[in-house]
Amino acid sequence: MDSILFLIFAAISVVCGVNLVLQKHPISSALSLVGVMGSLAVLYLLLGGEFIAMAQLIVYAGAIMVLFIFVIMLQNAGGETRGKKRLWASYAGAPMIAAIIGIGAYLIQHAVPHTAEVTFGAFQHGNPFDIGTSLFENYVLPFEITSILILIAIVGAIVLARKEIE
């Protein structure tokens, strides 16, 4: 069942990922990405990451991607036109990517012990309590400095996007 679930959602995510790359219109790409994120959230659950799966939904799918869609809608730009310059990409791109993936997969297959298997429920430290404990004990510094990051993002978005007030 675990592997079946994995295969289903892996397939969804890969199909969505390919779709993201192939779709001409950004909105289609954006929704494909949401699809990837959603299926990844399920995979996180399979790996025992309850909190992170929800964070994936809330932060990524629910906030970041909405922002993307928002901007795409604001600009209301059409699909991209076919450029001559990138023609080589359409011929060389796919085999190249396939080759890279192949090599990577081969490496990984040989690097990770075959005994390592994922059983649903075997990993118990992904719940909010454990995450919170780690976050506020070991990782309190990164957590705190992340606030600077967010502050910057706020300031930056305001600096760049606000309307000029006469």
Add this chain to the structure above:
Amino acid sequence: MTLLDAVLFLPLIGFAALLLIPKQFSRAAALIISLLIFIVSLGLIGPYWFANPSGYVFTTDAVWINSPPIRYHVGLDGLSLWLVLLTTLLTPISVAVSWKYIDHRVKEFYAFLILLEFGLIGVFVALDLFLFYVFWEICLVPMYFLIGIWGHERRIYAAVKFFLYTMAGSVLMLAAIIYLYNRAGSFDYVAILSQIETGRLTFTPRAEMLLFLAFFISFAIKVPLFPLHTWLPDAHVEAPTAGSVMLASVMLKMGAYGLLRYCLPLFPDAARSSAPWVAALAITGIIYGALVALVQPNMKKLVAYSSVSHLGFVVLGIFSFTQQGLDGAVYQMLNHGISTGALFMLVGYLYERRHSLEIAAYGGVATPAPNLSIIFLITTLASIGLPSLNNFVGEYLVLQGTAMEHFTWTAFAAIGVILSACYMLWLYQRAFFGKASDGVTHHIYDLTGREWAAIVPLIALMVWMGTFTQSFLPPISAQNARILDTTHRLKTERVQILAPEAIRAR
């Protein structure tokens, strides 16, 4: 704090002072400063006047940077003594010749000139490889500006070419210096030399050859040796008179000085094994320079190519590995400094009057300017190597020294002497004799008092050096003997490592 430190740092102080002094006084200030430096520097002769000390005098050895241990280590020996004096002498003269010639951005001009003096003196007195390199590079900057700002039409091209050639050579030298430091654990020239002499520091032949080449190429560019000389005519032609004087008289000597000071003692085996090749290049340079000078329509270019030829003698002498050859080479360095410096000044005088460097624009100058003609003639003869004038002594010694070891070299080199007579006399004939054209009679006037004052010391020195050789030669010979001693001993006895006592016993 010794006298030498004072001589070294006075120009730097002078440079700063010049920058601060108001524009209208800068000429006078530059003259006063450079004269003051010259007078102070005369004191350097002291030890050699009373005795002929072996080794370094006026040494200062202080820490500059802790790690890596870079020291402010300066000292004077027979080799550097005269070169320092040549520098300090030519600087006020350069100031004097530029008095009218330089009419814009006067203050900067003199500032750069004095800064150049600082670098040059530094090069000649540094006893720390790193310090040497620093001064070596410092010389580059003011000269670059002197050529680039106050030069003639193609000044920018010439300045950049000059800079890049020298820079390219010197980076290799830097690599070699660092490598030496890594092997010897010190930048101190004296320490490294003693390590090499005592056999504590040895190189594989290949490494030694590479190190030698790294230094050699850098120096050869500066000398300049035959295929690396192409920057020189450009730089000379485009430089203002004072720049040409400093360039020809002192800066070219940096290369030869480097060969003597570093290439030979530090890498004797490599130097000796490459001597035939170097000599071949030097002879090629002598003949090539002379031939090209022969066909030059441009006076300054002619003098420039004659420099290539003359410096060929210097290199030939150095790589003859004989006492006479080395003495001659050093003497020739000084001679060339004085006679070619004088030639450039005189050409500069002509240019100030006629505003042309083409030989064809002159002719019959002797009529409106007899005194100028006479001075030019003396200088020409000195440059040719007329006996009793200075160049004769140098060339003779070089040829003699070379002949002792390799007679064929001498035979070829002698052709250069003959050719030099041809091109110099032909130049004199074309420029000073014949019927004076309107342009010449209208513009040419005789020497002014300032011009006299600038040229007379050089003429006097030509005669003095040509006749009273012994006033100058002893310190040089002593130093050269030491260099030769090092290289010989190492050549013959390098097989076994010598104890320091054994060396001292010699």
Add this chain to the structure above:
Amino acid sequence: MPQLPAVINGPAPLSWYLILSAVLFALGVAGFLFRRNIITVFMSIELMLNAVNLSFIAFSYKLGRNDGHIFSFFVMVVAAAEAAVGLAIILTVFKNRQTLEIDEVSSLKN
């Protein structure tokens, strides 16, 4: 968490997860390199970050510690900040040029 009966619990090898992560990462790279719409390019980067997160979580499972979860949490936060700023930048570009074609944003150079 409701537990599934053991009968239908068939484990999946961990390396599958990692390979999936690599595949998604490569897809992201491909999107970045081959796409010309600025927003799509940016989304490709997000896809790469997601792939990285999957790796983190998978490794976390392997190591039996939750550090990886924390890391991917930070990655999400950073991605959010990046998205806010990045989209603001894209908006300014669009405002001044009226285009989202990356090839047309090349007024610099000589």
Add this chain to the structure above:
Amino acid sequence: MNFLILSLIKAAVVAFVLMTTLAYLQWIERKVIAHIQLRVGPRRVGPHGLLQPLADVIKLLTKEDILPSHVNKVFYFLAPFIAVFFALIAISVIPFGTEISVGPVHTAMQLTDLNIGVLFILGLSGMGVYGVALAGWASNNKYALLGGLRSSAQMISYELPMALAIAAPLLMLNTLSFRQLVDAQSGYYLGFIPRWTIFQGPVPQVVSFILFCIAVFAETNRVPFDLPEAENELVAGFHTEYSSMKFAAFFMAEYANMVTVSCVATLLFLGGWQPLWPAQYGSSFLPTATFLVGAALCFYHGFHPARSFDRITLPVAGVVFLGIAAVFLIPPVSAVLLPLFWFAAKVGFILFVYIWVRGTLPRFRYDQLMRFAWTFMFPVAVANLFITGLVVALT
């Protein structure tokens, strides 16, 4: 397979109840609004218009499904599905009552008890924006687009104070599972003040409750925050181009969301199915009493001569109420139904407030709405969270 069957049964029950609720919520709303406006509301179809929802459904199903020619077809079809999917799936983590035992089966009155239930709800509510945004965009119509943009902006903006408002009680209760949340609110101060979050020490979460309520009004695009659908400005907002079932889907999503957030508010702040006062003071008789009163009213009005219309329906309703009141007195059944009653009562109250507000408050202007979110809601929520956190940390 026990688990699966049980889950299916529960899902079926929940789905049926939810659908019915949604349908009748609409009816109730129309009735309440009508009464607020001194009208009578629907009463043509069935007694008191009770069959109106049914009629509406039939109408929507049989209406012509218009597919405008200029829309982006894929997303145009996808949008309502997304909206309704995320709206309905959220209910799966909501518990309605305590655990029950029917014969050998022991189960919770809840589809699934995630230990991250609150996060799940938050996540889904974030996903709900997609339906709205996509609908607006896919319609390829400027009113729809503006409506879509507005409502997504609004939902994003208000999600923040909502999440912060939720965080405060979570800090006190220290769990993310809805069931445990409710359990943590059991008990009474001084024997009669319920330990609901809005009353619980050390920091009674009144402020966050209010904030939450305001935020969810905006989240669900309800008056006074229904700018995206402002008829006089934007026709009908993002669903301008939708008709028949697809329109119904949006409609259903909106009401489902209302129900969900009401449930969440109940669970988080109002103690879930915990009674208002302890059983020893007779709280378990309240349902019976209520329905008795209801029955009495029905009978009173039914037999009132002025109400000739209701001569049959009201007495029937009264009889039904009487029956219900009786059911609440049967001990084993009442154990199951009492929590349900309390839960439904609280949710119903909040839903009533929704309708009440709609009937009384005017609409915001768009800039007011956004400014309100960022300059009032957000700072207050942060301050509340900060104070709560501080107090919790210190005690």
Add this chain to the structure above:
Amino acid sequence: MPASFFPASAEYLRILPEILLTLFGVAIMFFEAVLSEARKRIFAPLAAAGLGAALVGSIVAYGSPGAAFHGMIIVDGFATFFRVLVVAAGLLAVFASAEYLWRENHPGGEFYALILFSVAGQSIMASANELIVIFIGLEISSIASYILAGYLRDDPRNNEAALKYFLLGSFATAFLLYGVAWIYGLTGSTNLEAIRLALSAGGAPPLLLTGAAAALMFVGFGFKISAAPFQIWAPDVYQGAPAPVSGFLSVGPKAAAFAILIRTFETAFGPIAHDWQPLMWVCALATMIVGNFAAIQQSNIKRMLAYSSIAHAGYVLIAVTAASQTGAAAAMFYLAAYAFTNFGAFAVVTHVARKGERYVKIDDFAGLARRQPGMAAMLAIFLLSLIGVPLTGGFFGKFYIFKAALDSNLVWLTVLGLLNSAVAAYYYLRVLVVMYMKDPDGAAESLPSAGPALKLAVYGSAIVTLLLGILPGFVLDFANRAALR
């Protein structure tokens, strides 16, 4: 609440500079909101005060060295060196931009706040001892930099710079993260010391994988330091960004990126140094060559300086390739010298460019020596230092780097590097030529004299450049003592 929950006060002391920077940044944002337009001149002094406080803070923090927050950061000489360096870079940026912002009609506290935050990020990078902190620090610095690069949002050049910087920067970050993920998976830790232990222990993970992970991380770092072949963003960004920002970008983030590069590769990946050295070798060489040969062809001075800064990254990579303590020390010294030199050059460019940055061609510097001899002389000093002429900091920097390289027997890299630096002289000289040897273009409008703050930045940089060239001992000794291992 357990007492151990709160870190000890010494640990807070160790992040004092970051705390100060953040506080001042927030204060500026606060005043931005409440102050009237007329009072907005206080932002620059306030930011300078913040940076000054951070400077003191870094030194105070150095008073209690050691790791803090569960080994997330470590305060040692290395960290302090780079902290001081990035704070100084920020200080220069503040001085150079005060006038610029008024000139471009964009005065505002956000700019300074972003500089402070960016510096805080770099400061975190300097002291980070853990990959996640490195990552977050890097992002803080980068995101602030993206915004700064596009700060004048109505200027299409700014937009383009910001966009390219942002897209390529985020792309690189993803690679970095993927590398981090693998390192975490392979070694079970993200703490640099722990990684080092894991890699040197008996059961070290397969080299192929650690190597691949390290390479992925290097892609990320390589982008930030603009090493070839990841340098493509740099010219566009430096050309398009506001001149003082370009100066800042070429200095602060770069130095901090080198700090983490050195710390990561020499601490964590030290055990596999022999395996990454060849790669670094190639990268260093390629970086120098790309930078120098592209710079020769430029006519825009900002673009030229961008390529030159790529080339300089190549020189520093030589020191990194050396993988030794002297190498690290040399890189530190070089970065210090380079920071002041390059920033100074950009500051002069800022001044000459004038409103709207219309005069950024090299030819626009014609006759600068006549018009403003002081500025010209300073730029000459900076250019000479970039060439590596003695008595300037650049010279000693190059010297130490090549010395370190020779120490590690990288003879050919040294020789090629030196030849590269000779090539580089060519394009720097071109600017000198134009400034000193060409007459000013008659059409160019007159150049107002620089304001005091800009002058302070320019002259200050020049003084430090010269100081590092004449008395490098102090800085070098510190670097030597502080260098890792």
